[in-house]
Amino acid sequence: MRADDTSEAARAPEPAVEDAIVGDLRTAAYQAYVVGLKRYWSTELYAVVASQAAHVAEQPPREIEQAMSTSHAYRAFAWLEVHLQQMKYYGRWGLVTLFAEADDQLAGELAEGQKREPDKLANDVERPLPDYYVDTDFHQHRGGIWSDPSDAFAYEAAARSTTPVASDHGDLHSRFADHVRAITPADGVVLDMGCGFGKTTEPIRRAMPGATVVGVDLSPQVLGLAHLRAVQQGLDIRYVQDRQEDLVHFEDESVDTIAASMLIHEVPTDVLVQSLREAYRVLKPGGRLVYLDFYEVPGGNVGRFLILGHSTRNNEPFIRSLLAMDFHAEMAAAGFTDVATTSFEEEPDALARGTELPEFWRFPWTLLAGTKPATESAGTTRTADISVAS
Numbered sequence: 251m252r253a254d255d256t257s258e259a260a261r262a263p264e265p266a267v268e269d270a271i272v273g274d275l276r277t278a279a280y281q282a283y284v285v286g287l288k289r290y291w292s293t294e295l296y297a298v299v300a301s302q303a304a305h306v307a308e309q310p311p312r313e314i315e316q317a318m319s320t321s322h323a324y325r326a327f328a329w330l331e332v333h334l335q336q337m338k339y340y341g342r343w344g345l346v347t348l349f350a351e352a353d354d355q356l357a358g359e360l361a362e363g364q365k366r367e368p369d370k371l372a373n374d375v376e377r378p379l380p381d382y383y384v385d386t387d388f389h390q391h392r393g394g395i396w397s398d399p400s401d402a403f404a405y406e407a408a409a410r411s412t413t414p415v416a417s418d419h420g421d422l423h424s425r426f427a428d429h430v431r432a433i434t435p436a437d438g439v440v441l442d443m444g445c446g447f448g449k450t451t452e453p454i455r456r457a458m459p460g461a462t463v464v465g466v467d468l469s470p471q472v473l474g475l476a477h478l479r480a481v482q483q484g485l486d487i488r489y490v491q492d493r494q495e496d497l498v499h500f501e502d503e504s505v506d507t508i509a510a511s512m513l514i515h516e517v518p519t520d521v522l523v524q525s526l527r528e529a530y531r532v533l534k535p536g537g538r539l540v541y542l543d544f545y546e547v548p549g550g551n552v553g554r555f556l557i558l559g560h561s562t563r564n565n566e567p568f569i570r571s572l573l574a575m576d577f578h579a580e581m582a583a584a585g586f587t588d589v590a591t592t593s594f595e596e597e598p599d600a601l602a603r604g605t606e607l608p609e610f611w612r613f614p615w616t617l618l619a620g621t622k623p624a625t626e627s628a629g630t631t632r633t634a635d636i637s638v639a640s
């Protein structure tokens with residue numbers, strides 16, 4: 251290309267740091283190899299394990315685990331479940347490794363984003379993060395997604411290949427957003443709790459142009475990235491650092507719907523119980539609480555054996571406690587009515603086989619929902635320093 255070339259190609263902007271990292275040919279080839287192995291794990295290897303476990307399906311999950319411990323297929327399955335995640339994150343072309351090397355540049359990107367529309371990002375970095383959050387390396391991500399700017403970007407890049415068998419990665423979140431729209435007044439206030447980098451918040455924003463949409467998360471880094479992405483796309487979303495179990499920035503009876511995707515399996519039961527009470531406080535009478543998470547497990551004991559194994563192997567300890575929790579009873583105790591837990595399709599027709607084990611490895615997606623009765627008023631009162639309507 252000549253130095254005075256003014257064609258479109260010559261004027262093309264430099265790719266963002268994160269795009270350059272994942273676009274590097276060696277990184278892309280290595281990550282594609284890991285995704286290919288994960289696809290093999292999710293389909294062929296899973297099918298062998300599932301068919302072997304079917305012979306002991308009458309036994310409880312712990313005993314299935316013992317019976318399967320001598321199976322070569324299961325040992326390979328379990329080993330790969332741990333190590334594919336580590337391969338994706340670490341080593342020469344691992345995402346966490348590569349993004350950490352660019353931490354300063356990525357911090358610069360977040361800082362630039364924060365300068366644009368600063369009133370739409372309210373980080374509360376003086377407030378300490380809870381122990382259960384900082385002491386657990388969820389998804390085997392060392393140091394979590396809250397320590398450094400690069401952690402948020404690595405998390406965003408890694409999330410693209412969590413479910414390689416699903417045909418359309420963003421579809422689950424879009425259909426959840428459609429559900430949120432269906433249960434919320436068009437001009438209502440929606441909180442996307444545990445919003446991460448905005449995977450559900452953005453489709454809610456797009457689906458509900460007349461609503462006030464607020465993303466809430468514990469991680470200031472992830473919120474900075476969510477804010478940056480919203481600014482880049484011209485999406486009007488406020489992002490606020492807060493805790494689902496102690497929402498100091500939200501007033502009583504100020505929210506129409508609290509939605510959360512993939513959040514509640516990341517907190518211990520006592521924290522989740524407190525979160526239900528806190529949701530009840532901030533919801534308006536008639537307001538709705540809806541989680542998209544793992545609860546109704548298809549495939550009976552074998553299905554539970556597989557998801558409990560995932561909980562251990564991917565370091566997601568609170569999946570186990572969520573599955574053991576009596577959600578209906580805890581919701582009722584918090585004051586909610588119309589409590590329901592309903593299987594939710596990862597993609598259209600994923601649940602076509604009803605309660606049987608799915609054909610491929612799939613998360614047991616469930617809508618867990620309830621309504622704050624229209625007539626009652628919340629018990630405790632709190633004045634917030636940030637109004638969601640501002």
Ligand SMILES: C[S@@+](CC[C@H](N)C(=O)[O-])C[C@H]1O[C@@H](n2cnc3c(N)ncnc32)[C@H](O)[C@@H]1O
Nearest residue numbers: 444445446449467468469493494511512513516
């Ligand atoms: C698995 S991610 C899901 C992110 C996003 N909702 C999605 O569907 O991709 C869970 C998110 O919840 C946040 N989180 C965990 N505990 C929280 C809490 N107690 N209050 C608010 N956010 C929390 C984490 O920081 C993380 O961003």
